[in-house]
Amino acid sequence: MTPINQGPVSTRPATGEGDAADLRSVILETRDVTVTYGTHEALHPTSLAFAAGEVTSLIGPSGCGKSTYLRSINLMNREIEGCKVGGQVIYRGQDVNAPGVDLFELRKHIGMVFQQPNPFHKSIYENVAFAPRRHGITKKSDLDQLVEESLRAAAIWDEVKDKLSESGFALSGGQQQRLCIARTLAMHPDIVLMDEPCSALDPISTFAVEETIRSMASRGICTIIVTHNMEQAARVSDRCAFFLLGEMVETGVTAEMFANPSDQRLDDYLTGRFG
């Protein structure tokens, strides 16, 4: 079997818009994905496509299923008892729920950053180096290089380079979150899922994280970010998907969607009439 991260990337016109020039290299696609907790269908059939180097924001009022959708992509929903995922999540041409797909291998390529910064109770260095070492990188010089490169990519290297052996918990919340991003980037993921990564951060840290997201995109990483902050969605995302009550209502290019929403419910949401 080919390693999962070397499957094909399909190049085809984006769904939704008829713009022939807009060719995207789709790396991840969900087809009619549903998520059920017990008997409650929290996510109705959702089909979206994501391209390499593209940032997609998921927006919508609280409880509409954004986190639920995100967790179905890296199969974190499997860790929740009573949670069932239907439909297909296709990563590089392969259904991730098909038997035989290595869950742990998949999660190396699809990283995740959480709402609350959650560094490990380890040194800053170990926070980044720990998972790569478990995955087989053991040479000290390789790890050193990986740690530096990842911390630089997450725009936190200058702040921590002199205290790599201190605990990750000794950092501020914003620094902790960037450390968590560095930890995720150290796996060299194709896709990074971010669930409200800035909701616990001040504006300056938020800005730093947004810069990081843009630079990740320029290096070809596909980022999917959940956010409640419409300005943030407008600043960082190329595309956007609007969720409401477990339904994916509208998707498209962020700028176009925000300028003239085609669905009344999105219009209401953007103008703050509910949510």
Place this chain on the structure above:
Amino acid sequence: MASSSASARARRQDHIATGVLTAIVAVICVALVAIVVYIVGSGAGKLFDVSFLTGKPQQFKAGGGIGPELFNSFYLLVLTLLLSLPLSLGAAIYLAEYAHEGPVTTAAKTIIETLSSLPSIVVGLFGMLFFVLQLGWGFSIMSGALALTMFNLPILTRVIQQALEAVPRDQRDAGLALGLTRWETTIHILIPSAMPAIVTGVILSAGRVFGEAAALIYTAGQSAPMLDFTNFDLSSASCPWNVWRPAETLAVHIWKINSEGVVPDLAAVSSGTAAVLMVCILAFNIIARIVGRRLERRLTAE
């Protein structure tokens, strides 16, 4: 105004509650300190008496020591921890990290909770019937260590399980989302985070094991053959490491000399032994706090 009088009343209630609670805590503290001071004080003369701490217990004459009892207490403690720590760690990891919610898990948790409050004399009697008589091990360190393990296992399992469950969920998620297995996540992320609580729990349970008498009277027995530390013949009763010899501990010694002792200096030996036991247990508690806090600090800062 109604609202301001209501808030004045609330404030007065708060004052009264604070006062009452402070008084209750003060009474408890005074009582506990009094007990400790009394016990340590009445045995103080023997605490630094080397011939008492290392000497041979006497059946009829005055001047007996507690050398073998002191050694037996520590030896039984170490064996008990060697047996109960890996087992309870495994059980706790299973219950906290692997078991699915369901009737079986709930039943297992309930059973462990019930067992952890089982009176130790019941454990001791079971140990006598099963290890001593049924298996024919006689009064021996082995019988005693297994009885103590039965006594300690549920308590330790609960402590470790609770320590693991107290680690925030997001630490688990972080590990799993990096493609680590549940086992890697548990061993390398959760256990280190839970370590301060685990170490504290283990040392505190060690204190309970160390002071346990009822579970040992009919399992490890009430006789303490004099030990010869140059003897490595594991079948000899005077070899300290022989696990098939009877072994009276400090707590059992106190019980025995008070219930059937005939030595003339009974009161002095008894209070001396109690003081030694008390000091050891206090030491366990203090060590537990220091080690727990050290680990905590090492994990959360610097």
